[in-house]
Amino acid sequence: MKSLTGRAKVLDNPKMTFKERIYLPAIIGGITITLRHLFKRKATIRYPEEKRTFSPVWRGMHVLKRDDNGAERCTACGLCAVACPAEAITMTAAERKPGEEKLYREEKYAATYEINMLRCIFCGLCEEACPKEAIFLTDRLVSTDYARDGFIYGKDKLVEPVDKRVDVSKRQTPNVLEFKKIKHYRHNR
Amino acid sequence: MTSFFIYKAILVVVVFGIMLMAAMYSTYLERKVAAFIQDRVGPNRAGPFGILQPLADGIKMFMKEEIIPEVANKTLFIVGPCIAMLTAIMAGVVIPWGGELVINGVPYVLQIIDFDFGLLYVFGVVSLGVYGIMIGGWASNNKFSLFGAIRASAQMISYEIAMGLSIIALIMMTGTLSLREIVEFQAGGTGSTWNFWNVVYQPLGFLLFLVCAFAECNRTPFDLPESETELVGGYHTEYSSMKLGFYLFAEYINMFISSAVISTLYFGGTNFPFMNDLGLSQNAITILGTLAFFIKIGFFVFFYMWIRWTLPRFRYDQLMYLGWRVLIPLAIANVAITGLVMILTDRI
Amino acid sequence: MTLYAFYFLSFLAVMGALMVVFSRNPVTSVIFLVMTFFTIACHYMLLNAQFLAAVHVIVYAGAIMVLFLYVIMLLNLNEAVEKQKTLLLKVAAIVTGGLFMIVLSAALRTAETSYIDTSVVGSARNLGKVLLNEYLLPFEAVSLLLLAAMTGAIMLARSRKRIKPAPNVVGMTHEREQTKTVVHEQ
Numbered sequence: 246m247k248s249l250t251g252r253a254k255v256l257d258n259p260k261m262t263f264k265e266r267i268y269l270p271a272i273i274g275g276i277t278i279t280l281r282h283l284f285k286r287k288a289t290i291r292y293p294e295e296k297r298t299f300s301p302v303w304r305g306m307h308v309l310k311r312d313d314n315g316a317e318r319c320t321a322c323g324l325c326a327v328a329c330p331a332e333a334i335t336m337t338a339a340e341r342k343p344g345e346e347k348l349y350r351e352e353k354y355a356a357t358y359e360i361n362m363l364r365c366i367f368c369g370l371c372e373e374a375c376p377k378e379a380i381f382l383t384d385r386l387v388s389t390d391y392a393r394d395g396f397i398y399g400k401d402k403l404v405e406p407v408d409k410r411v412d413v414s415k416r417q418t419p420n421v422l423e424f425k426k427i428k429h430y431r432h433n434r
Numbered sequence: 435m436t437s438f439f440i441y442k443a444i445l446v447v448v449v450f451g452i453m454l455m456a457a458m459y460s461t462y463l464e465r466k467v468a469a470f471i472q473d474r475v476g477p478n479r480a481g482p483f484g485i486l487q488p489l490a491d492g493i494k495m496f497m498k499e500e501i502i503p504e505v506a507n508k509t510l511f512i513v514g515p516c517i518a519m520l521t522a523i524m525a526g527v528v529i530p531w532g533g534e535l536v537i538n539g540v541p542y543v544l545q546i547i548d549f550d551f552g553l554l555y556v557f558g559v560v561s562l563g564v565y566g567i568m569i570g571g572w573a574s575n576n577k578f579s580l581f582g583a584i585r586a587s588a589q590m591i592s593y594e595i596a597m598g599l600s601i602i603a604l605i606m607m608t609g610t611l612s613l614r615e616i617v618e619f620q621a622g623g624t625g626s627t628w629n630f631w632n633v634v635y636q637p638l639g640f641l642l643f644l645v646c647a648f649a650e651c652n653r654t655p656f657d658l659p660e661s662e663t664e665l666v667g668g669y670h671t672e673y674s675s676m677k678l679g680f681y682l683f684a685e686y687i688n689m690f691i692s693s694a695v696i697s698t699l700y701f702g703g704t705n706f707p708f709m710n711d712l713g714l715s716q717n718a719i720t721i722l723g724t725l726a727f728f729i730k731i732g733f734f735v736f737f738y739m740w741i742r743w744t745l746p747r748f749r750y751d752q753l754m755y756l757g758w759r760v761l762i763p764l765a766i767a768n769v770a771i772t773g774l775v776m777i778l779t780d781r782i
Numbered sequence: 783m784t785l786y787a788f789y790f791l792s793f794l795a796v797m798g799a800l801m802v803v804f805s806r807n808p809v810t811s812v813i814f815l816v817m818t819f820f821t822i823a824c825h826y827m828l829l830n831a832q833f834l835a836a837v838h839v840i841v842y843a844g845a846i847m848v849l850f851l852y853v854i855m856l857l858n859l860n861e862a863v864e865k866q867k868t869l870l871l872k873v874a875a876i877v878t879g880g881l882f883m884i885v886l887s888a889a890l891r892t893a894e895t896s897y898i899d900t901s902v903v904g905s906a907r908n909l910g911k912v913l914l915n916e917y918l919l920p921f922e923a924v925s926l927l928l929l930a931a932m933t934g935a936i937m938l939a940r941s942r943k944r945i946k947p948a949p950n951v952v953g954m955t956h957e958r959e960q961t962k963t964v965v966h967e968q
Contacts (some may be wrong), residue, residue, distance in 0.1 A: 272745065279471045279744040289475045510809065551906050554836035558823075561844025565816065568848070572809060572855050584855060587848050594845065611906050 301415060304367045304382040307360055308411045309404040312350050317404060318379035319358065320351035328374035333364035351377070358403060362387045362396040381413040437540075445546055453526050457686035458488040460735055464686075467739040495679035503672050507573040514570025515673070515680035521563040522687040528552040529694045530614045532704055532724035536716055544724060545614060552613040553605070556695055557598065560650060564590040566684065567652075567659060571669035582668030585750070586659035589649060592757035593656075597646035599765035603639045603772035604632060604699060613695075617703035621710075631702040638768045640700045642761055647692040649757070652685065654742040661747055693734030694727075701730050788828055795821040808854045812847060819843040833906040 264270055290297050299305075310318050321338035339356035341349045348354075371380050390396055405411040462477065462485070469476030477484035502511055532544030549555050564587055571583025605611060608619045620631050633640045649656040660668030667673075670681045697703060704723035714722070748756065798818035802811045819842045826835035867875075913921050 275744045276740060279740060282473055283467075283470045285473055287470075287475050288473045291475070291478070507807070507809075510813075513813075549832060551832045551836050554833070554840065554906070558836050558839035558844060561840050561848075562816075562820075564844075564848055565813070565851075568851055568855070569809070569813065572851075580855060584852060587852050591845055591848055594840075 299384045303384050304369045304416075306362075306383055306385040306387045307365075307371070307398075307403055308381050308383050308385075308413065309355075309358065309400065310379055310381060310411070310413070311405060311407065314347070314350075315407045316346070316348055316350040317354060318350055318377045319355045320353050320377055320379070321355035321358070322353075322376065324374040324376065325371035325380055328370040329365075330368060330370060331364045331366045333361045333366075334371060335359050335361075355400070358400050360398050360403065362398055363393065381411075381417065383411055383413055384415055385411075441542055442546065445544070449526055449529075449531065449546060450523065453523060453687055453690060454683075456690045456731075456735075457683045458492065460686040460689060461491060461682070462488045463735065464739050464742075467736065468743050471740075471743045492679070495676050498675040500675040500677070501672075503575060505575040506672065507575065510569050510573035511672075512677070514566050514573055515677045515684070516566075517569060518563065518566025518684035519680045519687075521559050521566060522684040522691065525556050525559045525688075525691045526694075528555050528613055529691065530617050530698060530703055531727065533720040534716065535720050543614075544720065548612060548614045550610070550612045550615075553601065553611045553616075553699075556613075556691075557594070560688075561590070561594055563684075563688065566681075567669045570673065570681070571659075574669075574672035576672050578665045578667070578671045579669050582659045582661075582665050582671070586652065586669060589652075589656065589658060589753060589757075592754060593646045593649035593761075596642060596757055596761035596765055597650065599762060599769065600639050600642035600646060601699065602765075603768045604636055606769070606772055606776065607632070607635060613698050613703075617698060617705065620702040621705050631700065631705070633700040636700065636768075636772070638764065639772075640696075642765050642768065643699065644696065645756075645761060647696060648738070648741065649753075651688045651692055651738070653689065653738050655745040655748050656753060657742075657747060658750060658753060663747075689735055689738050690731065693731045693738070696734050697727060697730035703727055703730075784828060788825070791821045791824050791828070795825070809851065812851045812854060815850075816843050816847050819847065830905075833909050 312318050321336050323336065323338075326332075326334040326336060336355045336358045338353050341352050341354055367382060369382050372382055387396070387398075465487070466476040466484075477487040480486040480490045502508055527546045528549055530545040530548070534541045534543050536542070567586040568583045571579040571581075571586070574580075604616075608616050610616060610619070616632075621629060648654075652659050658668075659665075660670065662668070665671070670678055673681060704720075704727045706723060706726035709719055709723065795818050798814045798821060801814040802818065805811050805814060820839060823835040823838040823843070826832070826838060
């Protein structure tokens with residue numbers, strides 16, 4: 246019989262030899278393996294004392310950036326919500342009132358901006374879609390919670406504080422920034 | 435007379451305490467060994483290196499909610515773990531924990547009682563141990579528990595026969611059933627007259643006894659009565675709180691006792707190499723002997739765990755095949771060979 | 783002290799035996815029977831027949847009663863299943879019990895207590911010497927009888943089914959067929 250894939254193997258199931266039948270050599274082989282593991286280096290990272298180093302391309306919790314003057318960059322265009330494959334992002338837009346120029350950079354801003362962290366798959370497409378350099382994924386962790394409500398992050402948790410800026414330069418290296426300027430790539434337009 | 439009673443009472447309390455402590459720290463050791471074999475670190479939060487973990491576990495066991503199923507037979511449900519614990523502890527009575535300790539010219543033997551049928555006593559008590567499992571499993575009124583109980587009883591009966599046959603050769607050699615005399619039989623001679631441990635003369639008997647001891651303690655690869663992957667928890671599926679703790683404790687005490695019996699029968703008990711050549715006093719030899727005995731026990735307890743995290747569980751028909759068609763014929767052959775050698779070397 | 787031990791053990795033994803008869807649950811009966819056996823083994827100890835005591839516990843309490851319990855568990859007997867005894871059965875039971883009582887009392891009335899030197903009998907060593915020297919022939923005859931019984935039991939168990947179970951025991955079978963299998967790999 247010819248197999249469909251052509252990768253079939255005929256297995257020989259020979260009669261067991263006496264050595265195999267008495268079973269003890271196999272046991273001794275097994276216990277030597279476990280004995281060797283007994284003295285091996287342990288793979289455990291003792292978490293609170295010892296922290297695992299993140300890879301440079303790690304995508305963690307999002308941040309909504311402010312510009313240098315402290316005004317929110319987000320203009321509530323909704324491109325991130327469209328790009329999001331998990332449909333985790335929702336927002337409502339509002340018009341900037343006179344006198345709010347310090348708070349919002351553009352004339353339109355996001356009155357509410359919510360990311361459901363249980364839906365989010367941390368793919369980073371929102372970051373790529375954003376034309377205003379407003380949303381970035383950082384190397385911070387989304388902390389645990391007891392209720393599902395706690396995982397819907399609003400602007401209070403996403404927008405960076407004015408006095409405590411979030412560093413995004415880890416992934417936004419000069420190379421990346423250079424790449425983003427190349428306008429003939431479709432997603433950079 | 436009074437001092438005799440006080441000495442025995444102290445000995446009983448000490449042995450009882452040692453067995454409970456050993457059982458407690460066996461749980462810790464089990465978790466540590468499992469972790470190390472799997473390249474993990476194991477419990478390390480409670481105290482330095484996690485050595486207070488058994489205490490935390492014990493407190494947790496006591497604090498847990500006690501659930502007795504509505505359909506269970508209430509009396510027997512409670513009697514089950516009690517019997518398991520009782521029989522496990524009873525076996526420690528005849529183990530020779532040490533030699534003679536001479537204080538103020540009065541010899542104190544570090545053994546609670548020396549029956550001249552000590553080995554049979556151990557067998558009798560161990561054979562009663564299965565009632566704890568059977569009663570608990572049946573009284574839970576749960577199919578999984580009942581399966582566990584039935585498996586336990588069939589396994590116990592099958593392996594008890596092989597176990598009994600495997601030590602007959604040893605008894606033929608030593609000519610006694612008293613554990614103390616078996617230890618003395620293996621006592622190291624001096625100079626040119628070496629006296630080896632029984633394992634040198636009875637390697638096959640030792641192997642058979644070891645396998646049967648694994649089966650009698652319901653340890654992997656023979657843990658079919660409690661196999662958690664097929665029977666949820668086997669006979670203790672319905673148990674919670676300290677009643678579950680009693681079953682687990684009984685298992686570890688059984689392990690400790692069987693390690694002690696293996697060391698006594700085949701590894702010289704309280705004897706250690708060169709014990710008569712170092713020119714030590716009687717008391718020093720006794721104390722070192724007890725220490726050596728506990729090291730041996732510790733090794734075998736570790737060995738139990740080592741095997742547990744190495745070998746997978748037997749299938750039920752494999753278990754029965756091994757017990758009835760491999761171990762029993764081998765044990766009988768061992769008896770015959772030992773007899774033949776004894777006749778040829780005029781050792782009768 | 784031995785006397786008090788005797789009274790205590792006798793009390794336990796008699797209570798256990800009564801509970802075997804009176805308890806409604808078969809599993810409880812078995813457990814009380816085990817208790818009775820155990821106390822009787824202790825009685826043997828008091829008579830300095832330690833070997834007999836140990837063997838009694840191992841064989842009766844440890845093996846035979848486990849099998850009893852095994853069967854009872856599998857039968858799943860409940861209190862509700864128990865049939866009501868007919869009047870005839872009750873009368874027959876009373877008559878049998880009475881007759882046994884008469885025989886027992888008659889036997890006990892003429893029996894006399896004999897003094898045994900407990901230092902020379904009872905221990906495993908003495909028993910072994912007596913069995914294998916003085917009573918060698920009966921001992922061997924009994925072993926032959928047991929062997930015959932065992933062989934008979936095995937024959938009975940085997941002849942019921944001719945189908946040979948093929949144990950696919952890794953590492954232990956002798957009859958693992960020479961097979962060639964085709965396995966498709968992904």
